[in-house]
Amino acid sequence: MRDQVLTWLADNVPAARLQHILGVEQMSVELARHYHLDVEKAAQAGLMHDLAKYFKPNVLLQMARDEGIEIDPICEATPHLLHADVSAIVAKNQFGMQDKEVMEAIANHTLGCPAMSPLSCVVFLADSLEPSRGQTPELERLRQVSKQDLYKAICLTSEYSLSFLFDSRCLIHPRTILTRNWALSLSQHQTKGKDQLTKKGLGKLQVASEEQPSGLMRENQRTISKKKV
Numbered sequence: 001m002r003d004q005v006l007t008w009l010a011d012n013v014p015a016a017r018l019q020h021i022l023g024v025e026q027m028s029v030e031l032a033r034h035y036h037l038d039v040e041k042a043a044q045a046g047l048m049h050d051l052a053k054y055f056k057p058n059v060l061l062q063m064a065r066d067e068g069i070e071i072d073p074i075c076e077a078t079p080h081l082l083h084a085d086v087s088a089i090v091a092k093n094q095f096g097m098q099d100k101e102v103m104e105a106i107a108n109h110t111l112g113c114p115a116m117s118p119l120s121c122v123v124f125l126a127d128s129l130e131p132s133r134g135q136t137p138e139l140e141r142l143r144q145v146s147k148q149d150l151y152k153a154i155c156l157t158s159e160y161s162l163s164f165l166f167d168s169r170c171l172i173h174p175r176t177i178l179t180r181n182w183a184l185s186l187s188q189h190q191t192k193g194k195d196q197l198t199k200k201g202l203g204k205l206q207v208a209s210e211e212q213p214s215g216l217m218r219e220n221q222r223t224i225s226k227k228k229v
């Protein structure tokens with residue numbers, strides 16, 4: 001299947017994007033190995049995460065509608081956000097992908113999702129942190145954390161993306177915030193042993209944590225300057 005996907009990508013994405021895609025495939029594999037996940041699934045999700053990256057907005061909207069995906073007002077206004085969901089559809093229709101976990105990992109790579117699977121977590125991290133994203137101190141630190149604590153890395157990487165989005169003054173899809181809160185709760189739970197919030201409650205943004213951010217997060221918040229490329 002890999003050769004088939006690569007041939008399709010060569011016709012449908014520019015070379016620079018292909019480099020990013022191969023970086024995501026590689027980093028997904030490395031993280032999957034590190035966290036004892038299914039390496040083959042990680043490679044497939046990484047390789048196929050951006051299949052619909054260059055689809056036109058009207059095509060993204062139509063394909064998502066045809067698949068019965070609920071299109072919220074922010075995706076309606078910014079259809080590019082649907083490229084993650086639509087990439088999963090292309091993986092199914094074009095390459096016969098049937099694995100639900102792989103398709104979810106593709107669909108979650110841009111916005112994340114509260115309670116997403118560890119496989120989704122590694123593809124989400126790889127999309128933001130693979131080597132061609134740059135070598136800034138923030139990115140290097142996030143790469144380190146991604147090998148130390150999966151949920152802390154999701155939390156900090158979501159914050160990194162959100163900070164960029166705030167600076168860009170674009171519409172922000174709240175799922176990244178929900179993802180960040182979910183991951184924050186899990187990493188605090190792991191490190192401090194406190195049972196603060198249920199995954200479900202966080203997913204609905206019902207409660208805000210009273211905990212202060214960790215030193216690392218404060219440092220990250222202060223030093224973020226250059227964001228995603």
Ligand SMILES: Nc1ncnc2c1ncn2[C@@H]1O[C@H](COP(=O)(O)OP(=O)(O)O)[C@@H](O)[C@H]1O
Pocket residue numbers: 080081109110111127161165170171172173174175176177228229
């Ligand atoms: N929560 C969000 N709200 C609005 N836009 C977002 C959000 N998360 C990511 N984006 C934007 O969506 C686009 C696609 O993100 P991503 O899949 O990470 O693409 P890329 O690989 O091009 O960075 C980017 O322009 C990114 O800034």
